[in-house]
Amino acid sequence: MKPLPLPIATLPLAAMGIGLLAAWSLFVGVSDVSLATLFDGGATDQATQVLLVSRLPRTLALILAGAAMAVSGLLLQMLVRNRFVEPSTAGTAESAIFGMMMVSLLAPGMPVLGRMAVASLCALAGTGLFLAILRQVPLRSPLVVPLVGIMLGGVITAMTEFIAYRQDLIQSVRAWETGDFSAILLGRYELLWLSAALTGVAYLAADRFTVAGMGRDVATNLGIDHRKVMALGLVIVSMTTAAVIATCGMIPFLGLIVPNVVSLVRGDNMRGSLPWVALMGAGLVLACDIAGRLVIHPYEIPIGTMMGVIGSALFLYLLLRRNGHAG
Amino acid sequence: MIDVKTVTKRYNGTVVVDGVSLSLPAGGVISLIGANGAGKSTLLSIISRLLPMSSGTVEIDGLDVTTTPGEVLARRLSILRQDNQIMSRLTVEDLVAFGRYPHSKGRLTDEDRGHIRNALRYLDLEPLAGRFLDELSGGQRQRAFIAMVLCQDTEYILLDEPLNNLDVKHAVAMMKLFRRTADEFGKTIVLVLHDINFASCYSDRIVAMRDGRVVHQGPPEVIITPEVIHDVYGVEAQVMENAGQRIALYYQ
Numbered sequence: 001m002k003p004l005p006l007p008i009a010t011l012p013l014a015a016m017g018i019g020l021l022a023a024w025s026l027f028v029g030v031s032d033v034s035l036a037t038l039f040d041g042g043a044t045d046q047a048t049q050v051l052l053v054s055r056l057p058r059t060l061a062l063i064l065a066g067a068a069m070a071v072s073g074l075l076l077q078m079l080v081r082n083r084f085v086e087p088s089t090a091g092t093a094e095s096a097i098f099g100m101m102m103v104s105l106l107a108p109g110m111p112v113l114g115r116m117a118v119a120s121l122c123a124l125a126g127t128g129l130f131l132a133i134l135r136q137v138p139l140r141s142p143l144v145v146p147l148v149g150i151m152l153g154g155v156i157t158a159m160t161e162f163i164a165y166r167q168d169l170i171q172s173v174r175a176w177e178t179g180d181f182s183a184i185l186l187g188r189y190e191l192l193w194l195s196a197a198l199t200g201v202a203y204l205a206a207d208r209f210t211v212a213g214m215g216r217d218v219a220t221n222l223g224i225d226h227r228k229v230m231a232l233g234l235v236i237v238s239m240t241t242a243a244v245i246a247t248c249g250m251i252p253f254l255g256l257i258v259p260n261v262v263s264l265v266r267g268d269n270m271r272g273s274l275p276w277v278a279l280m281g282a283g284l285v286l287a288c289d290i291a292g293r294l295v296i297h298p299y300e301i302p303i304g305t306m307m308g309v310i311g312s313a314l315f316l317y318l319l320l321r322r323n324g325h326a327g
Numbered sequence: 328m329i330d331v332k333t334v335t336k337r338y339n340g341t342v343v344v345d346g347v348s349l350s351l352p353a354g355g356v357i358s359l360i361g362a363n364g365a366g367k368s369t370l371l372s373i374i375s376r377l378l379p380m381s382s383g384t385v386e387i388d389g390l391d392v393t394t395t396p397g398e399v400l401a402r403r404l405s406i407l408r409q410d411n412q413i414m415s416r417l418t419v420e421d422l423v424a425f426g427r428y429p430h431s432k433g434r435l436t437d438e439d440r441g442h443i444r445n446a447l448r449y450l451d452l453e454p455l456a457g458r459f460l461d462e463l464s465g466g467q468r469q470r471a472f473i474a475m476v477l478c479q480d481t482e483y484i485l486l487d488e489p490l491n492n493l494d495v496k497h498a499v500a501m502m503k504l505f506r507r508t509a510d511e512f513g514k515t516i517v518l519v520l521h522d523i524n525f526a527s528c529y530s531d532r533i534v535a536m537r538d539g540r541v542v543h544q545g546p547p548e549v550i551i552t553p554e555v556i557h558d559v560y561g562v563e564a565q566v567m568e569n570a571g572q573r574i575a576l577y578y579q
Contacts, residue, residue: 081414142414207433211425213415217377217408221476223401223429267459268415271433 014279018063021286025059026051028290030298053186061181061189062289063282065244065251068195070281071202071274072237073255074262078213078270079233080131083263084146086255087123087241093250094153095126096242097176098160105167112246116191119242120235126156127234178304179244179251181289191247195240199278202236206270209233213268249304253311254281260318284310328353329374329483329515334383336369336539343369345539346383351517353388353482355531356509359519360550362560366539367519368409368487374517375406375485387483401429404483405476409491411468413460419471420456423447426478446478449504451497465492473501477508484508487519498522502529527551528572535559551575 027033033055037047073086080090087093099122103115110118130149137148157177164173202209211219212229219226244251258281259273266273285303288310292301329351336344344366351357359367372378374385376392385392387404405426417425423446427439435443447453450470460468469492476484489505490498505516506529520526526533526547533550535543536559543555551573556564564577 078415083414207425207428210415210417211428214413214417214425215411217406218411218413220377220397221375221401221406222425222479223396223398225397263416267417267421269417269421 011275011279014276014283018279018283018286021283021290022059022063025062025286025290026055028293029055054184057186057189058181058184058289059286061184061192061248062285064189064192064196065179065181065248066254066282066285067278068192068199068240068281069244069251069254070258070277070284071199072240074259074270074274074277075202075209075233075237076127076255077259078209078268079230079237080134080145081213081215082142082145083260084143084256085149086253086259087237088153088250088252089146089256090149091126091130091152091156092123092237092241093245094156094160096120096123096238096245097173097250098122098126098156099242100176100246101160101164101169101173104169104172105163112191116194116239116242116246119246120239123238123242124234126152127238176245176249178302179249179307180302180304181248182300182302184248189247191243195243198236198240198243202233203271203274205229205232206274210268210270213270249302251285251303251307253307253315254284257311257314257318258284261314328388329517330384330386330389331370331374332384332386334370334373334385335381336366336373336378337381343539344373344380347536347539347541349534349541349544351515351532351534353515354509354513355515356505356529357515357517357532357534358526358530359517359534359536360521360523360526360559361536365536367536370536371406371485371487371517371519372408375404376400377406377408398429401479401481403481404485405479405481406485407472407476407487407489409488411472416459416461418457418459419452419463419474420447422460422471423452423474423478426475426480429479442478442480446474449477450474451500466494466497469493470497470501477504481514483515483517485517488521489518490520490522490525498525505529523551523556524574527574547573 031050033047033050076085076090077083096119099119100115103110103118130152133148160173164170208224208229211222211224212226216226259277262273262276262280266276288306289303292303292306295301331347331349334344334347347370361367373380424443427442431439447456452470452474455467473489493501502525508514509516530547533547534541535550543550551566553564553566556575562577564575567574
């Protein structure tokens with residue numbers, strides 16, 4: 001029935017591919033962890049420790065954050081009905097960072113869950129502001145939408161950095177702005193399970209989001225409360241973005257590229273496309289992180305930078321390829 | 328029955344629909360005609376709860392459209408506006424299947440699948456079922472949307488300019504399909520039409536609007552007359568009778 005006759009079996013196949021990448025990710029790094037050292041009596045202790053405390057959490061964090069950010073991008077695209085938005089082109093991510101910075105300033109002792117809650121609220125407010133501006137601006141081209149979001153994000157970032165500069169918090173802000181998984185350890189990534197749960201909620205409501213993506217009138221005709229679906233989606237996107245930023249920092253472009261590629265091949269019926277978006281998001285982040293660890297071994301390039309390079313190239317390709325189609 | 332009572336719609340002081348009262352009995356094809364800006368589309372959107380009204384009430388079989396839950400109305404009334412801009416890449420079959428959402432909430436039963444197959448067949452969309460909407464022509468896309476609305480299988484079906492983008496062949500097929508849906512399944516079909524001759528040939532009843540008010544209503548033989556057409560559109564027309572159907576000529 002689909003234009004590209006992909007048999008169902010390709011989804012498990014893709015999942016297996018991600019599994020292989022994940023396995024590879026476990027064995028890349030400065031410390032010598034390999035099947036040999038793991039089973040070898042002498043080094044067992046140290047290798048197992050590194051695997052359980054550092055490598056496994058890092059790999060899980062990559063998968064969870066990648067899937068969640070890609071799905072957030074998809075959700076935002078359906079809700080705003082524009083192909084070029086994602087949390088970093090809608091003011092969401094910048095607002096979450098503003099929230100993180102304000103917590104560090106005003107309540108530095110707050111536990112990480114509380115920080116994330118504040119960041120989520122800020123992200124929600126920032127995205128709401130973005131949508132309110134969109135209602136006021138005449139949208140002559142679909143490209144105006146992300147431009148508005150990028151400008152809004154720029155203004156918020158300027159505020160954040162002004163305060164951070166005055167209060168000597170620039171380093172923390174940079175850490176949230178640039179995704180980096182090198183500091184992920186056991187006990188410092190578990191927040192991401194929350195974003196995985198939110199991704200699950202998005203899947204359960206996939207039909208409603210698909211209908212919302214057809215616009216308010218069609219949604220109303222089909223008996224769906226457009227405002228409720230919109231609110232649910234924005235809460236999921238804001239909380240996911242905040243959780244990812246609080247844990248490992250922003251991963252740019254991911255939410256833009258992955259949903260667009262999946263849309264080209266699988267279409268936008270979210271029940272079918274969301275699992276693909278989640279898998280491909282995890283896969284792309286894993287691949288970028290592994291590459292970042294290998295390129296200047298034994299040092300690392302942070303994933304934010306890797307994604308920036310690979311992502312902008314892929315994005316340009318999509319932009320030129322789809323051209324008139326994209327709106 | 329659709330019961331419209333003194334409905335008024337204002338936009339920043341401009342009155343678009345002006346105290347319209349209208350009662351449309353269930354069953355049959357009803358056409359709304361009138362010049363551009365007469366308020367037809369606005370009235371249709373108000374009846375189908377897509378637009379809030381400034382004052383007045385609309386009831387569908389006794390259900391107030393402003394207070395009845397959306398999902399209840401969605402099983403009783405369907406609406407298709409004109410200009411459906413959809414950026415989503417959905418296949419024709421996916422789109423039509425979403426017409427069953429009010430009934431199945433996404434879990435398609437065999438009955439739902441039957442409705443989907445029929446809708447695709449009636450609208451000549453079977454060869455296009457697996458194609459994405461953004462790969463279709465305007466007319467094909469229009470047919471896909473109408474298939475979705477028919478698939479919803481509601482008592483009342485409201486369509487704003489359903490013949491938009493359709494060639495002569497598909498426009499005639501579409502009107503015949505509406506006629507058949509009304510006759511065989513007892514549905515009530517309310518259409519906003521620009522072509523008064525399609526309205527004349529296929530409607531049980533025509534409602535003519537001008538400046539936000541209903542100025543004439545009745546069966547085609549009452550409405551399709553030179554006097555009424557002049558009153559509604561301000562043009563001189565000749566009316567011919569051909570095989571029991573009244574055709575207005577207003578081209579010169």
